Amino acid sequence: MSHGRPGADPTRKAKNFKGTVIRLLLWLKPERLRLNFILVLSTLAVAAQVAAPKILGNATNIVFEGIFNKRTPKGVTKEQMIAGLEAAGKTDIAKMLEPMNLNPGTGTDWSALAKVLLFVAGLYFLSSLLQWMSGFLMRIVVQNTGYTMRRQVQEKIDRVTLSYLDSSSRGDLLSRVTNDIDNITQTLMQTMTQLLSSILTLIGMLIMMFYISWSLALLTLIIVPLAIILGGLIMKQAGPYFSKQWRATGELSGIVEEAFTGQEVTTLYGLQEEFADRFADSNREVSHATFKAQFLSGLMQPLMSMLSNAAYVLVAVAGGFKVASGQMTLGDVQAFIQYSRQFTQPLTTLASMANMLQSGASSAERVFEFLDAPELTADTRDEQARTEGDQALRDAGIINERGQVLAAQPTGGTEGGQPASANEQQVQNGKVVFRDVNFSYVPGKPIITGLNLSVQPGQTVAIVGPTGAGKTTLVNLLMRFYEIDSGAIFVDGINTLDMTRDELRSRIGMVLQDTWLFTGTIMENLSFGKVGATEEEVIAAAKATSVDRIIRALPDGYETHLDDEGGGISNGERQLLTIARAFLSDPEILILDEATSSVDTRTEVLVQQAMGKLRSGRTSFVIAHRLSTIRDADLIVVMENGNVVEQGTHTELLARNGAYRHLHDAQLAVGDSEEVTE
Incomplete structure (x- = not known):
């Protein structure tokens, strides 16, 4: 199993945490209108929540003052009470009464108390409502962002180079598209609203605490540096385990994907235990990394709770002295204690979110790595490159002044006679020409060197050669799945680099050795080959490829439901369906890459008969190992080490x-071909 392209190491933690978070936040830019509204709602919600304890403190003062009012004789003023206490030597009590609003002999003002309590209840209700509205809008923002991210990843798959996909683990790529993006959206959902609310709450709490008592506020702030230090240490320790968790999850997905897709082979060779061991090892790694990450991040809550309790004790003791000395009312002390308790909650939230953000940043970086993967080159060359390249081809006598390929014969190790005369050098239609093509998957290790090949319109061309000779590479270059290093490929007299990939591939139909059918009916699978295909066209293609009879023998005929593996029909029947789908598109060029290797002899005869009917007026490339299947080809091309060494009929x-x-x-020696009379 491949573990990714060179240079991409999904095991590491986010290299640039700050840069990754900033880039992730930029994805929210299209939702800035909603985000501004969320900011307003959150600010109002926090303002209501922050104001409530101070107002509730007034209720405590009303009750406390009512007790004193009831116990003192009516007609005595507050000043007389204080003077009497001081004369009696009770100066502490006198100072405590100074900030109070006393009205001796009246008792508790129940009407005022009810108004305060109702107002506080209204503030808390308003705060909850605004928070719900803010959270509802944030869900829309996050889900829209996740939707956009998944869409761009899907679009990226269509733009990424085939070499990147070939060198990457399917399971890891799927994990990036599913698990990592899910983790990103969960991180945004859990952090964005809480982060904004926590910051606003901290600011509001600080303002209110300093307004009530600056000395107690400074005493409370002692816990802040301790919280930052502890949070930083825990984040530093937990971060690598979050990264390891998502890397291991990607590997686990790859193992599961391999086990499911290769279940038959695994069972055949008795490899269930080996896959089980690999799964167990990877599963243990996921479990270990997840446990470590969650254990370390889980330390934040009890540590912050301990700091909060310590701050509470300090504030309660200091506040009691201030009430006794008359510097504060009992209600203000109560309000301040509430603020101090609530002050540690956003700190705890912010500290716990640090680890959550680390996990989200690790996933985001993995997704961004894929989005930053090398893409296919532009569909058409820029004007300067086109001009320079075409001039070189004109100088070599390969194309004329109109940019059309001339009918020159191939050279360089190929067969085909003398070059055509000037009168014979005319534009060819429906022709495929390779001119001095060089290609390498890895720079410095050429696969194809100086390839020259000319295929006439309507010819059936068989490409044969030992494994690794470059047969499949040749058609991959024709399809522009890979780009050539130098030289040129012409289709119908036009350089393929001057076509868009869609334009080029719309002329080509391709059937691979590995069949691909998606979940749906046979009719849907066949009509996939041509947009807007009618039922009559689909049935005609099926008849031409001799698969109509097989389909009608099924219980539901063309409405038979298939899964992505084509369950319910044989390999040969699946291959015939893919061939019918390719024929439905009516391509100018047909490529069969080992298309008959997985079919039985009888089905192979049907395929060959279908090809004989449909290859008229169509250039066909057939890649085959069994020479018995291509004896009747118009042209057989023999390749060795990336070069065409022979051309001709069987x-x-x-x-x-x-x-x-x-x-x-x-x-012939192993009985895979029939002897031919020469």
Whole structure:
């Protein structure tokens, strides 16, 4: 299993936490209108919540003052009470009464108390309502962002180079698209509203605490540096485990994906225990990393709770002295204690979110790595490159002044006679030409060197050669799945680099050795080959490829439901369906890459018959290992080490006693080909 492209290491923690978070926040830019509204709602909610304890303190003062009022004789003023207490030596009590609003002999003002309590209840209700509205809008923002991110990842898949996908683990890529994006949205959902609310709450609490008592406020702030230090230490320790958790999750997804897709082979070779062991090891790694990350991040809550309790004790003791000395009312002390208790809550929230953000940043960086992966080059060359390249091709006599390829014969190790005369050098239609094509998957390690090949319109061209000769690479270059290093490929006289990929591929139909059918009916799978195909067209394509009879023999005919593995029908029948789908698109060029390798002999005969009916007027490339399947091809191209070493018909190549003869005799020796009379 591949573990990713070179240079991409998903095991590491976020290299640039700050940069990744900023980039993630930029994804929220399209939602700035809602975010501004959320900011207003959160500010109002916090303002209502922050104001409530101070107002509730007035209720405590009303009750406390009512007790004193009831116990003192009516007609005595507050000043007389204080003077009498001081004369009696009770100066502490006298100072405590100074800030109070006393009205001796009246008792508790129940009407005023009710108004205060109702107002506080209204503030808390308003705060809750505004918080709910803010959270509702934030869910919309986050889900829209997640939707956009998934859409851009899907669009990126269509733009990323095939080499990147070939060198990456499918399970890891799927984990980035699913698990990592889910983690990002959960992180945003859990942190955005809480982060904004916590910051606003901290600011509001500080303002109110300093307004009530600056000395007690400074005493409370002692816990802040301790909280920051503890939070930083825990974040530093937990961060790598969050990164390891998501890396291990990606590997686990890859193992599961391999086990499901290769279940038959795994069972055949008795590899269930090996996969089980790999799964167990990866599962343990996920469990270990998750436990460590959650354990360390879980330390934040009890540590912050301990600091909060310590601050509470300090404020309660200091506040009692202030009430006794008359510097504060009992209601203000009560309000301040509430503020101090609530002050640690946003600190705890912010500290716990640090680890959550680390986890989200790790996932975001993995997604951004994929979004930053190398993409396919532009569909068409820029004007300067086109002008310079076409001039070089004109100088070499490959194209004319109109940019159309001339009918020159291939050179460089190929067969085909003398170059055409000037009168014969005319524009060809429906022709595929390779001119001095060079290509390498890895720089410095060429796969194809100086390839020259000319295929006439309507020809069936068989490409044969040993494994690694470059057969599949050749058609991949024709399809522009990979870009050539140098040289040129022409289709119908036009350089493929001057076409868009969609334009080029719309002319080509391709059937691979590995069949692909999606979940749906047979009719839906076949009509996938042509947008807007009618039922009559689909049935005609099925008849032409001899699969109509097989389909009608199924219980539901064309409405038979298939899964993505084509369950319910054989490999050969699945292959015929994919061939019918390709034929429905009516391509100018047909590519069959080992298309008959997985079918039985009888089905292979049906495929060959279908090809014979449909190849008229269509250039066909057939890649095959079994020479018996391509004996009737118009042209057989033999490749070795990325070069065309022989061209000709089956009989001609046998007579030359060259590379093709060696392949033929080798297969004849193992009974995979039939002897041919020369």
